[in-house]
Amino acid sequence: MAVLADRLVDRLLGLPGPPAPYLRERDLRVPVSDGVVLLADLYRRPGPVQPRPTVLMRTPYGREGLGTIIGSLLARRGFQVLVQSTRGTFGSGGQFRPFLHESPDGLDTLDWLRAQDWSDGRVSTVGPSYVGHTQWALAPYADPGLCSMNADITASEFTSTFYPGGAPGLLNLASWVNQIGRQERLGAVTGYLATPVFSRRKRRAVAGLPLQAADVALTGAPVMFWRDFVENAEQPREFWAPAEHDGFDAAAMPPVCMVTGWWDLFLQRQLMDFTALQRGGATARITIGPWTHGDRGSLTTTAREMLHWLGVHLHGEPGDDRAPVRVFVQHADRWTDLPCWPPPLAQPTEWYLAPGGELRAEAPGPAGPPDTFVYDPADPTPSVGGPMLQPPSKQHDNRAVEARDDVLVYTGPPLESDLDLLGPVSAVVYVRTGSQEGDVFVRVCDVAPDGTSLNVTDAMHRLVPSREATAPDGTAVVRMGLSPTGYRVRAGHRLRVQIAAAAFPRFARNHGTGERMATAVDGRRISYEVLHGPEHPSHVVLPHHP
The missing domain is CATH 2.60.120.260 (Galactose-binding domain-like)
Structure with a gap:
């Protein structure tokens, strides 16, 4: 079944084969500084263990689903991959308090990874959305630094997206709470796909007052993230400061590749990150298509950009001369290459x-x-x-x-x-x-x-x-x-x-x-x-x- 699923993913993404065989070692135990143990799966080549570069992906959505798709996709193309469940999710210890623990947990994981006999010390990171934010929580502080990042549909800080213009982004956050509050009962993928089915219940929940009780109406149980979100709406930056990593030193950042869409909720903040990287001397590129957050139409582009970027920066494959910025102009139905953002001719x-x-x-x-x-x-x-x-x-x-x-x-x-x-x-x-x-x-x-x-x-x-x-x-x-x-x-x-x-x-x-x-x-x-x-x-x- 796994082989058939792998072939189906490759076909859907339009990726060439034949892919290489790989092994998956499950439930590796990663201790972090406060005594909590996080679980991870290692995808590697068959045969004797040899020190190799590693792709790290830290996710709250489980090591199946998205974790399996990305882990196996990369492993079939010769990359060694460690997929870790973040604190309090899918077997990892501790309590899941989104965004607040990702920096210390990520740094402890990086130190542990580099000490393993299958690691040569070189590490790149990948993953979209929250998974991308775990990269931002790690990369500015890693010593030695990362080899590269693929940070898609994400941003270095989420506060401006949680509370855009100071007004809480209610329905998007309720959608995510519905997902994370139900995913371990229904499965990571099912919990997400079920959200449209329960859209009426979701709208009723956010229309009800007071809002602090909407999590129970959404998921049937309290969700700590929802309580954090609503309780700190009046002074969000003070509470969410540990989750803000936008003060990075661009010159010390690894090469960063981004894919996003004109209808992505993180677009504005992600372009600010890209501009800061580019102006600060980092190697960065971004692709913006006519997509929403996680749009199926973006998946082929995201996969191809990830494979290319990792190939260049982990395996020494030749790069390309693509412009740093590639955007799709909607209703003109054309892609345009630009040297920077904002567009200099605008x-x-x-x-x-x-x-x-x-x-x-x-x-x-x-x-x-x-x-x-x-x-x-x-x-x-x-x-x-x-x-x-x-x-x-x-x-x-x-x-x-x-x-x-x-x-x-x-x-x-x-x-x-x-x-x-x-x-x-x-x-x-x-x-x-x-x-x-x-x-x-x-x-x-x-x-x-x-x-x-x-x-x-x-x-x-x-x-x-x-x-x-x-x-x-x-x-x-x-x-x-x-x-x-x-x-x-x-x-x-x-x-x-x-x-x-x-x-x-x-x-x-x-x-x-x-x-x-x-x-x-x-x-x-x-x-x-x-x-x-x-x-x-x-x-x-x-x-x-x-």
């Missing part, structure tokens, strides 16, 4: 909010009265599409949301020619709220001639009165970085900007009462004014790429 273009729901590419004219709406936490503006862990994700028609009374819409004229957007996107919104609290959600859409309004990029910002920049008249000046994009808006289409106060349940609702997110059960309506004009030039900045 021209930032400002599009201004104007009276009458207009979006203009020229400097703002007369201001006119502010545009107003009222946000009701009992009926928060719903989310449609975007970088979600489970469907519905990517692009969806936004017209039903745009028709609501709590959404402002600004639409530009039909484009005379195709407009390619490639690079960072940002927004500046001048806003007043009745309570000086609230959230600001900004979304850019592509409006087709038939009226279909497809989301392209967006961002959320939670207003905190003590931290907000203000204009001379006291108006809050909200500066937001929207998710980067690679996208063609076709001739005859129009650009549209939405302004709202919620995108629920993707982001946790703002209760408007100042209560803690974990325990809040009440709500208060918030009145909004969005200003525009010469003194309050609310606008988005789009990266026009010639």
Whole structure:
């Protein structure tokens, strides 16, 4: 059965054969500093033990499933691989407190690995998502350093993704809690695939109050990570500091290869990591496709990039002259190579909010009265599409949301020619709220001639009165970085900007009462004014790429 499964994986990924035979040694015991024992499986060549370079993969999802797929995939191509279950998962000792133990456990594992008679001391790391984060928790501190990293759909710190713009990313985190809270009962793969089946229950759980009890509604039992997530929503960086590794010295980092997608929830932070690596002198490359997190369409690219990168940096195979950045421009259906990120030829273009729901590419004219709406936490503006862990994700028609009374819409004229957007996107919104609290959600859409309004990029910002920049008249000046994009808006289409106060349940609702997110059960309506004009030039900045 294992041979047939291996051949099926190779066929699905379009990888050539014939693969080499390998052995799998199960349940190796890896002691760490506090006395906990972590379990690992070693994939190696048959025959006598010889010191060889090793690929390390540390995963909370079990050594079967993803662990078996990657371990056997690499072993069949001559790599020696150690797949380890992280603390508190699938037989490893201790309690699983996501992100908080990965750095010390990873360093202890690395020391143990290098002391084994089958290791020559050279180590590379691989793996996506949380598995990729375990690499970031290790690589900046490894001495001697790693040979290479393949860190896909991941980032050096997760706090900015947990709480984007200060607003907790509710539904994505609930999806992951549903997975990790159920995986050892249902199996790692089944626990993940079951999530869409239970989507109604998941949405009911996050709609219920207080949020601190949603884990029981989701999984049938308390999940420590969920409690950590909601209990620390007001001061997340203080709690999650041990999980933040973005202060790395780029010059000391190993060569890093990344694969991600325009609809991945870690995209913005991952591009920040890539830029810091490249500017700091590290060897780095990134591929960005039209994918969501873990999209099946990305698997072949991810596998091929991993095999190439390991072959170069562990086995001394020849490299290639590929550009450091390769991106797919959506709706242009083409790949583009770039020397760096952000794209050097991208021209930032400002599009201004104007009276009458207009979006203009020229400097703002007369201001006119502010545009107003009222946000009701009992009926928060719903989310449609975007970088979600489970469907519905990517692009969806936004017209039903745009028709609501709590959404402002600004639409530009039909484009005379195709407009390619490639690079960072940002927004500046001048806003007043009745309570000086609230959230600001900004979304850019592509409006087709038939009226279909497809989301392209967006961002959320939670207003905190003590931290907000203000204009001379006291108006809050909200500066937001929207998710980067690679996208063609076709001739005859129009650009549209939405302004709202919620995108629920993707982001946790703002209760408007100042209560803690974990325990809040009440709500208060918030009145909004969005200003525009010469003194309050609310606008988005789009990266026009010639």
